[in-house]
Amino acid sequence: MPKTSIAILSLILASHALQAADTFLEKPYLQLGNSPKLAAKESLVLLWHTENTPAAWTVEVKTAKDSKWRAMAKPTSTVVSAPAGKPAVAGKNGAKKDAPASAAIDAHLVYRAHLTGLVPGGDFQYRVLNAGKPVFEASSRARKSATQAQRFVLFGDCGQKTPAENAVAYQAYLAKPDFIFIPGDIVYTSGRISEYRTNFFPQYNADEPSAEVGAPLLRSVPFIAAPGNHDTALLNYQRFPDALAYFLYWDQPLNGPDLPPTEGATHRLTGSTEAQPGFLAAAKPRYPRMANYSFDYGNAHWTVLDANTYMDWNTPALREWLQKDLASAQSATWRFVAFHQPGFNSSHHHFAEQYMRLLSPVFEANKVDVVFAGHVHNYQRSFPMTFVPKPQADGKMQSAKGEVDGDWTLDKSFGDGSTAKPKGVIYIVSGAGGAGLYDPEQQADPKSWQPFTDKFFSEVNSMSVVDIDGKVFKLRQVSSTGKELDSFRISK
Numbered sequence: 332m333p334k335t336s337i338a339i340l341s342l343i344l345a346s347h348a349l350q351a352a353d354t355f356l357e358k359p360y361l362q363l364g365n366s367p368k369l370a371a372k373e374s375l376v377l378l379w380h381t382e383n384t385p386a387a388w389t390v391e392v393k394t395a396k397d398s399k400w401r402a403m404a405k406p407t408s409t410v411v412s413a414p415a416g417k418p419a420v421a422g423k424n425g426a427k428k429d430a431p432a433s434a435a436i437d438a439h440l441v442y443r444a445h446l447t448g449l450v451p452g453g454d455f456q457y458r459v460l461n462a463g464k465p466v467f468e469a470s471s472r473a474r475k476s477a478t479q480a481q482r483f484v485l486f487g488d489c490g491q492k493t494p495a496e497n498a499v500a501y502q503a504y505l506a507k508p509d510f511i512f513i514p515g516d517i518v519y520t521s522g523r524i525s526e527y528r529t530n531f532f533p534q535y536n537a538d539e540p541s542a543e544v545g546a547p548l549l550r551s552v553p554f555i556a557a558p559g560n561h562d563t564a565l566l567n568y569q570r571f572p573d574a575l576a577y578f579l580y581w582d583q584p585l586n587g588p589d590l591p592p593t594e595g596a597t598h599r600l601t602g603s604t605e606a607q608p609g610f611l612a613a614a615k616p617r618y619p620r621m622a623n624y625s626f627d628y629g630n631a632h633w634t635v636l637d638a639n640t641y642m643d644w645n646t647p648a649l650r651e652w653l654q655k656d657l658a659s660a661q662s663a664t665w666r667f668v669a670f671h672q673p674g675f676n677s678s679h680h681h682f683a684e685q686y687m688r689l690l691s692p693v694f695e696a697n698k699v700d701v702v703f704a705g706h707v708h709n710y711q712r713s714f715p716m717t718f719v720p721k722p723q724a725d726g727k728m729q730s731a732k733g734e735v736d737g738d739w740t741l742d743k744s745f746g747d748g749s750t751a752k753p754k755g756v757i758y759i760v761s762g763a764g765g766a767g768l769y770d771p772e773q774q775a776d777p778k779s780w781q782p783f784t785d786k787f788f789s790e791v792n793s794m795s796v797v798d799i800d801g802k803v804f805k806l807r808q809v810s811s812t813g814k815e816l817d818s819f820r821i822s823k
């Protein structure tokens with residue numbers, strides 16, 4: 332055999348050995364961690380899951396500045412488990428007699444390693460070693476600095492184990508984003524540990540990219556998310572003690588409001604308390620604080636809100652936190668707000684859930700450029716707009732269903748592309764990331780759209796691909812087969 336063939340064969344064998352030594356329950360995936368601000372030396376958090384058995388894990392990193400592999404601080408681990416759920420009582424809360432409860436989740440370990448000393452915007456490699464032997468290797472890119480161009484992909488309502496989820500994941504992979512943002516409904520139906528294992532990790536951490544199975548995204552692209560109703564709100568702790576995996580498996584900034592668990596102020600556990608001590612120990616310090624937070628990426632500031640119905644954004648302390656967070660971000664070139672339930676939505680689905688539009692005056696006063704939401708399984712773009720809420724007939728600001736009255740002012744000159752300087756906030760619904768589509772018949776029926784809606788695509792699954800280069804923002808809405816549905820530009 333010629334020497335080159337032997338070399339190639341050895342490479343192939345080495346790569347197979349790397350795969351074969353794999354002992355992960357879930358392979359490594361990257362998160363932002365509790366690092367809301369840009370840093371001269373960037374960091375990311377690498378997580379992975381294993382059986383609950385002792386092992387000597389270590390992680391090494393190699394950036395363009397490292398001549399050899401550099402050892403990271405020892406990874407930490409958290410034990411996660413959950414007892415079996417109790418079957419539903421027939422007839423209670425509409426439950427069916429045979430409604431399944433969750434099986435027990437065996438104790439497993441969630442490891443976290445801090446990847447530090449990263450060069451802003453720089454590519455790097457990392458490898459995970461078990462007892463000194465490399466078992467996993469991948470590459471990624473550190474968070475961009477304020478002077479570097481960036482690209483992110485955004486889609487919500489995705490982890491439903493559908494062919495569309497895989498197809499959108501593949502398109503996201505082809506777009507080569509710096510990070511991926513999910514504005515809620517990450518994992519169906521209830522954000523459970525068991526559902527992450529079947530509906531999320533296999534698709535977004537697939538070993539090979541394809542439209543049929545998904546893509547190796549999580550290992551190379553940090554995912555950032557807001558919690559949706561299917562992640563943290565559909566909670567019956569008695570039946571599903573393995574729910575709320577958002578607080579166990581994600582690692583995001585912890586700079587949100589730190590309020591006591593009073594009505595409307597934060598997430599509160601309900602149902603049986605049997606499984607709660609274990610959950611609270613494993614979710615510490617992320618529960619419930621990780622539901623609201625903010626972070627910077629490049630020259631953009633993001634404010635991420637929990638818009639689930641257990642929250643009441645009329646709560647003065649919450650509004651104060653939001654106001655302060657946005658006010659402190661006025662030096663950023665771009666300000667984005669992201670949450671799950673959209674305030675402005677033309678779909679018949681979820682139409683009455685308008686309560687987040689009560690925050691529009693805060694967004695406008697603080698020069699927010701774009702608000703991203705999901706929840707509604709299609710794509711919608713509003714005209715740039717301002718909104719003045721007004722009380723309902725009974726004096727309340729919202730109806731029991733969530734409807735909000737008020738007056739909007741629309742910038743329709745932006746809609747025809749004649750200007751790239753919008754007068755107001757643009758509201759995007761990008762909830763077509765994989766779950767079943769809503770109201771496909773409305774796409775060809777503009778008369779069914781609300782006056783504030785400029786574009787509406789509901790016949791195909793899709794994702795938003797956003798490029799930011801200094802004072803230019805460009806969004807393209809790309810379908811699950813790679814077709815461009817919509818695009819617009821903002822310049823400052």
Ligand SMILES: [Fe+2]
Nearest residue numbers: 516559560706
């Ligand atoms: Fe939702």
